[in-house]
Amino acid sequence: MFFAISEAFSSIRDFMEAGGSVLWLIAILVFFMWAMIFERIWYFSHGHEYYVSDLASKWNNRTDKTSWHALQIREKMLSQAKVAINQNLTIIQTCVVLAPLFGLLGTVTGMIEVFQVMAFNGGGDARAMAGGVSKATLPTMAGMVVALSGVFASIYLSSASDRHTNDLRELIKRDL
Secondary structure, rough: OHHHHHHHHHHHHHHHHHHHHHHHHHHHHHHHHHHHHHHHHHHHHHHHHHHHHHHHHHHHHHOOOOOOHHHHHHHHHHHHHHHHHHHHHHHHHHHHHHHHHHHHHHHHHHHHHHHHHHHHHOOHHHHHHHHHHHHHHHHHHHHHHHHHHHHHHHHHHHHHHHHHHHHHHHOOOOOO
């Protein structure tokens, strides 16, 4: 088991070295993005039900639910709940947008390295050029993989957010 773990870390280290320094930026971005995604998943599965039950009890304990003032309080409660439900979704979507841009940055820096090798060696060293092209390709691939995984998670979280918002509207009904 220890051999498998050390082999996995060795493979990750080799991949990071082959892709250049921009892969470290992508790695930091992916850890941050997935930390935000897991936070939202935890909130929807554990923390949200307590928040909703507290909100519903506050609304149901009110005697006046039909006046203009009561309806404004209801809208305020729904708006605050929507802010809590949608918290960190824009950060996740921003990370999804940044991932391919970081991949593109890796492509540019890898191609600059290729041109530097060509200028230094007189343009004839194919092996050195292949290494530079590899450094240009790996960050692009990594950025796209990060973006795709983030897109799927973002779509799931957005639909969960809409579902929880609609459920909350049904739970806190106004009496006519």
